[in-house]
Amino acid sequence: MAQTNPPFMSGVPELLVLRLLAGQEMYGYEIVRAVKLVTDEAISLGEGVIYPVLHGLEKSGALRAKRKPVNGRTRVYYSLTSKGRSRFERLTREWDRVSSGIHSALSGREHAKA
């Protein structure tokens, strides 16, 4: 029972979460909605993806969580630590490397003999 955004998704939820939190502190439910917006509807991630990513990043020290009661409901706001920021930068570089490698492969003229 996986798959809706087909392939090409590994590492992407984490990258997007870090990207959003690099701009401002946000809470989980908000991130779920924001992902759609910032990716021009290309990518949609459910809560079952976002929350585990958030918890994992927090546990590893990349995020800091702050609980805030708002209108009787509780929101958990996350923000980047410095560790999170460097992780974001590393992943961004990695993404650039990989995606441009693939771009080369896809756009290269036919055969490149080994």
Added chain:
Amino acid sequence: MAQTNPPFMSGVPELLVLRLLAGQEMYGYEIVRAVKLVTDEAISLGEGVIYPVLHGLEKSGALRAKRKPVNGRTRVYYSLTSKGRSRFERLTREWDRVSSGIHSALSGREHAKA
């Protein structure tokens, strides 16, 4: 024991294999070497990745295999079927969609309020 090319790799081996075979027929070991070349060294896939992909694609009808003895050794050449070609096109479109969504997210100016 996963990870060397870290994240962002899901679906990529299959895409690259299809891409290479769209240009010419090739055998497994050759594909392993070619991947490095066509991705400008950005991506390197071992035999433990390539061969299973090849077998899976063959089983699903995307590839056709032809055994050829060469210098006493046996090579298994693979080529794309029409099913494989349309799969390649579909995956390419999907890759473009996803990668440009991510690009939007990464390059967008800060906050985009939900």
Added chain:
DNA sequence: TGACATGCCTCGAACGACAAAGTAAATTTA
């Protein structure tokens, strides 16, 4: 009253990438 939105959480399944190791023959090198 009910339906829907907000907000959090967790489970289990399915998939797929990967390293490592194994086999075997040809080629190269010492």
Added chain:
DNA sequence: TAAATTTACTTTGTCGTTCGAGGCATGTCA
């Protein structure tokens, strides 16, 4: 000629991750 390297294919097992579905509780709007 013996040893090491390269070619070539294969399989096993592990591990991380995404994902849908479900559950819970409160608030708002009809």
